[in-house]
Amino acid sequence: MSRATLLRMTFVPAPRASVSDHVFGQLRDAIVAGRHRPDETLPGERELAAAFAVNRHAVREALRRLQQLGLVRVSQGGATRVLDWRVHAGLDLALSLARSGDVLPVETLVRDMLEMRACVGVDAARLCAERADTDVVAALVHAAEEYGTLAPDLDRMAEANIRIWRLVVLGSGNTAYQLAFNSLVAGTFAVGDVPPDARAAELLDVAGHRRLAAAVASGQGAAAARHARALLTAPVTTPTTPTPGREARA
Amino acid sequence: MSRATLLRMTFVPAPRASVSDHVFGQLRDAIVAGRHRPDETLPGERELAAAFAVNRHAVREALRRLQQLGLVRVSQGGATRVLDWRVHAGLDLALSLARSGDVLPVETLVRDMLEMRACVGVDAARLCAERADTDVVAALVHAAEEYGTLAPDLDRMAEANIRIWRLVVLGSGNTAYQLAFNSLVAGTFAVGDVPPDARAAELLDVAGHRRLAAAVASGQGAAAARHARALLTAPVTTPTTPTPGREARA
DNA sequence: GCACCTAAACTGGTCCAACCAGTTGACGGG
């Protein structure tokens, strides 16, 4: 473990958020928390700039990002309106929410993401077995073998685990799965390494991962799905005890 | 049908994309299409501004959106680097891709999104049956009843269908499912109303939707999942013949 | 009195020009 990593366990990197990041975060939290109701008109850009004591351009950049996230709808000439994020926001909002902390209860959010990971992972495993490239299959088998060598080191196993599943979703040939997987990985990552104890059983099941890889390699979709389910549903059924909620990362 | 709607079947609304929208779209397509490789440094903001013949602020707004989407990583002082969207982009990119048209093969993208819809929808139905609020259940039952009255009008049925599934994911209590559902709906919407023929069987199966609602209402998770699967997997197994690809919408 | 049309007062969109704040790399002294 590097000296920097060691230190990071004690200290927290200084949050160097840019001005527009700050505005973005404030507005996002205000909207998600419901302090701005859907269909409500947001204050004008000039007014917001004055309120945040920043230049109007910074506000505009923040608003663009909110628009990209599906939290607001801006229209030239008319006012900027707040959208109902439960209807218009995409999965990327989950990442943003996880970063921001306690706007939404973190433990529920983690449970939801793990649930979705299980759901998508199982189907991705099935598809991967059915239509994966030989290169991807080879890489997966190799990754599963290497996975065992990391044996008791949970941190490194977690990383290797992500590599394995990334190969699975890649092999599934489903771009939507791949993108959703990215959202989920980034989300659980941002929330602070998930409950390690709840996932320990899953991570330490080296044989289970090998079985999954073998099933994919032999093209047995149903078996692959079964092994994937065995690995992924454990942390969901086991009630999670979330970590204190570490600070967000870059 | 309104006169405007009638006309829209012949003509296409003039694309009034803002300057930064234009820059955003160009850069996004260039990155997704691979014209800018991952880890490559993007030209400087001033240079891009000159190339697009726009102001630097417009470029900055576009870059912010790209960053939000996970396509680039910008760092003060250093250059803006292109990220591997297959690793760093979230599900929201699917929407953006669908809008932009033929950067990625549209038919594959639609298939992927339908596949994911099936996967998530089935599990959401199960969870909805297990832990849905009584209000949501009532609304779902009502929506399923109303659904039948729209009988042969596929357009209105498609809308009502979205309402039904929105209630299901809402009732599942899983925020991630809800957000992913939004991404998928917006994505398939943007690509131009999906293949109507492939979904016709699903949409016209009024009894199937009623069965789903009934299973949810009686709290039978397994049955709800089964009925959901029956509804959702049909369009996936049936090869899709995508529509010519209508223009993107606002 | 009511419907309509115009115009001023909003809104966001774009541009210019300057300067601040980090990063990078080349250059020169140790």
Added chain:
DNA sequence: CCCGTCAACTGGTTGGACCAGTTTAGGTGC
């Protein structure tokens, strides 16, 4: 050869001006 220094990048921020739509209040005609 290594290392500190500084100049030349990079993105970040600011101010102000003006353009381009939308909204609304007010006036005009019926």
